[in-house]
Amino acid sequence: MENNWKKIWNGKSAAQIDDSSEFDAFKVLKRADGFDVAVENENEYYQYFYDDWLRFYDKVSELSFDIKSVYEVGCGSGVNLYMFLNRGVHDLGGIDYSESLASNAREITGSEDIAQGDANTVSIEKKYDLVMSESVFQYFSSVEYAETVLRKMLEKSKKLVYLGEVHDAEYEEELMEYRRRLISNYDENYKGLKKQFYQRGWIERIAREYGKSVEFTNVDNPQYLNGKYLFNCYIF
Numbered sequence: 554m555e556n557n558w559k560k561i562w563n564g565k566s567a568a569q570i571d572d573s574s575e576f577d578a579f580k581v582l583k584r585a586d587g588f589d590v591a592v593e594n595e596n597e598y599y600q601y602f603y604d605d606w607l608r609f610y611d612k613v614s615e616l617s618f619d620i621k622s623v624y625e626v627g628c629g630s631g632v633n634l635y636m637f638l639n640r641g642v643h644d645l646g647g648i649d650y651s652e653s654l655a656s657n658a659r660e661i662t663g664s665e666d667i668a669q670g671d672a673n674t675v676s677i678e679k680k681y682d683l684v685m686s687e688s689v690f691q692y693f694s695s696v697e698y699a700e701t702v703l704r705k706m707l708e709k710s711k712k713l714v715y716l717g718e719v720h721d722a723e724y725e726e727e728l729m730e731y732r733r734r735l736i737s738n739y740d741e742n743y744k745g746l747k748k749q750f751y752q753r754g755w756i757e758r759i760a761r762e763y764g765k766s767v768e769f770t771n772v773d774n775p776q777y778l779n780g781k782y783l784f785n786c787y788i789f
Contacts, residue, residue, distance in 0.1 A: 570661065575639055579603050582632035582661075585654065586688075592776070601776040606636055608773065609717070609785070613683065616768075616789060618712050622646075624681035626672050626706060627689030631658030638662055648675055673701045677708045684710040687717035691748045699749060700759065707763045707788065714765075714788040718772055721784050722750040728782040753784065760788045 570578040580599040592598040613620060621644060623637045628647030631654075638645060638661075646666030649655040655669040666679065672689070684706045693699045706714050720728070733740070753769060760767045768787045772780040 570635075575636070576600070576603055578635065579606070579632060582630040582635060582657075585657065586629040586632060598776045601774045605772070605774045606633070609715070610636070610640070612770065612787065613713065613715070616713065616787060618682065618789070620682045620712070622681040622711075623683045623685065624666075624679075624709060626675060626684070626686040626702060627692075628658045628667060629654045631661045631667075633685065633687060634658060634662045634664070634667075644681070646679070646681060648672065673698060673705070675702070675705045675709065677705055680709055680711045682710070682712045683715065684713075685715040685717065687715075690716060690751065691718075691720045693749050696749065696751065696755070699751070700755075703756070703759055707759070707765065710788075712789065716756070716786040716788075718779075718783045719756075719786060720748055720750040721782055722752045724782040725750040728779065731782075753786075756786055756788070765789060 570581050576599070579602075580595075583599060583602055588599075588602065590598075620637070620642060623634060623642055623645055625633055625647040628634055628649045629651070631647070634645045634647060645662045645664045647655070647658055647664070648668045648670050649658065650669070650671060652669040655667055659665070659667045672686075672693070686702075686706065690699050690702075693702065703714075703716075753767075757767050765788045768789075770785045770787070772783040772785060774780045
C-alpha cells in the first residue's frame, strides 16, 4: 500500500525564485516544502527557520568538517542545497519523491545528480562529504524502511551524516495529544497520515556499526510548534 504522505508530496508545485535576497528566496523555497502555515508574522516565522539553518551551518563548521559536496535525501525544492550553493559548495545532489520539487531543485542548483524517486533507492556509488536529510524521516512508512535509508546515507557519506527534525519517540504521546488539542478533528483529518518516531538509541546503535560518533542537538525554533518534540543528529 502506498504511503499516503507520498500522495501529498507528489502534488507539490514548483517554486520560482528571483534575484532578491537570500532570505526572500529561502522563504519561497521553504514554503514550497510545506512550511506554509498561516501565522501572524510571516517574516518572523521564516526568520527563525533561516536563523536555525545558519546555526546548523555553524555546527558543521564547529565539527571541523570542510564540506565541499552535499547530497540531500528528500531535497524538496532545494532550499538546503541552494543555501550551500550560496556558500561556495557546487558539488550538489539529491533525491525527492516529488518530480516537481526535484525538478525545482535541479533548476536552482544546476545539478545533474538530483533525481525523482524513493529514499531507499539512493545510489551509494558517488560519495559526498555531507549526506543530509531534514524533516523527512517522519514520513517514512516504517522504522525498517528508515534503517535502510540511514545505512545508505552512512555508506554514501565521506565525512558527515545529518538528520534534521527527527520525531523523538520519547515524546510521541505528548506530541500527539498536543496536536489533538491544537487541531480540531485531528484523528479524522490525519487518518492514514501516521508520523514515524525514533529512539535516539536506534541511531546510536546503527552508527556504532560503522564506527561513527553521534551528537544530538535540540530544534531551537520557538515559531515551530513541534520543535520541542524533535531532535537533530550529527553522525561522524
